[in-house]
Every structure is written in structure tokens, then in C-alpha cells.
Amino acid sequence: MHPFLQSLLGGLLLGGAALLLMGTIGRTAGISGIVSGLWKPTAPRGWQAAFVLGLALAGGAGFALFPSRFDAGDSAGVPVTIAAGLLVGFGSRLGSGCTSGHGICGLARLSPRSAVSVGTFMAAAGVTVFVVRHLLGGGQ
């Protein structure tokens, strides 16, 4: 399948997952919000844990069936990976969402806050990649 079609199909699947969550328990499929909700549960009790378990199960099955969907060579080094994780965790909470909550759910609701967030994090990520790859000459 053409990579564009794969991505489109993947987008439809995760968009469908968001619809399912909203349609049944009225919650937004924003991953950073769900993860931080693990330690402050909202009704129905345990839904965040169930969702994260689903993500992990998908990952486990994917790793067994389609190992090529995982990067074999871990590209970034340990210090960069730790820094990236800290920034992603801190920033997604401070900014009330990430690529899923703002990028899919919020944009689909035409939320101005999400539009500002997505424009900002896309630009920041693009500039970061540019600096790392083209100015510092590191990267892949």
C-alpha cells in the first residue's frame, strides 16, 4: 500500500477510536491528558488505565506481528531521549494537550486554542529538526 494510503487509513482508525471514546463515555482521546489522568481518575473509574492498556496491547501485538513498524535502530542517544521525554511530558501538560487531543480532536471541533497549539508545536518541532539536522549536522 502507498505510504500516503497507510497514513490515511491509520488516521481513520485513530479518528474512529476517538469517536468511540466520545460516543460511549464522553471523553476526549487526548493521550497526554489520559496518561496524566492515571493518577487522578475520573468516571468511569479506571477508563484511563483501560485505554493505556489497549495502547500497550496494540504495541505488543504490533511488535510481534510487524516488527518493521518499530525503529530497529534507536536513533537518538540516551541523553537526547531523556531530554525529549521530559520536554514532551512537561509541555503537553502545560499546553493542555498534544498531537492527539489538540491535533485530531481539537482541530476537528474547530477549537481556536487547538489551532494555535498545533501551529505552534509543528513550527517548534520543525525548527528543532532543522537545527539538529542542518545546522548542527547531527541526526540521521
Add this chain to the structure above:
Amino acid sequence: MSGLVTALFSGLLFGAGLLVSGMTMPSKVLGFLDVAGDWDPSLAFVMVGGIGINLVLGRLLLKRAAPLWAPVFSLPTATAIDGPLVWGAVIFGIGWGLGGYCPGPALVTAAGGGQALLFVAAMLVGMAAEEWLARRRALAQASCVGDG
């Protein structure tokens, strides 16, 4: 109980979508973000699909009085374009551009072990740090109001 089952199934479906789309490969994500290099635009279609289906069906869904198994749709209420929104997005974007992982793909990929596990651990620390700072700020504000 049925809510927990659909939450589990939604997580599975979401994870499958991330795998199918290619979002679980940091090299592909960085290739998408590298507009000045050998640009790989395919991940834009994740947004097209994800937003598209929600634009159409989500709109119909939210016209209903309530979700199936909850009293209300819990939607964000904030409307202000403020500092935390913008700075949070800047910080998040830098982290995304450094590692090629955002939270969903990181959790899915961590099931295969490797560096994604380390990323997830650091991400949890970052989240906890933000919440600790926010709580401290709220406490400081409350005590100022009390003093005044």
C-alpha cells in the same frame, strides 16, 4: 463496566491506527518534520484521516444529548489563548522534534522495549513536574489572596 471495555477497545484501535499510519517510527516522524531535507509528507494524511472522520461523524455525535454510558460529553471549557497554551506547545514541539515521539506512539512503541521505554519514563517525570509546579503556583496564589 461497558465503559471500561470500550475504553480498552478504543485504546487498541488508537494504537493500531498509530502503527498502520507509521507514527510509531521516529525516523518517519522526523522525516515528516524535516521540511528542508528529504521531506516525507505522508504523515500529513494521518491528520487528514483523523480530523476528517471526526469533522463529519464527530459533529453528528455531539448533536446527541449525551454519550451512551455517561451523563454528559466532557469537552474542554477553556477558550483563552494564553501563555501556558503557547509555551506548552513550544516545549512539547521541541521535545517532539528531538526524539520523534509524541505520547501515543511512545506508549505503543514502549511495548517493544528499547529506548521508547526510557522516553516514556522521562515523559511521566515531565508530566509530574508540570503538575507539581502548577500546584505550587496555585497554592502561592491562594495564600496571596488570603493575605490580601
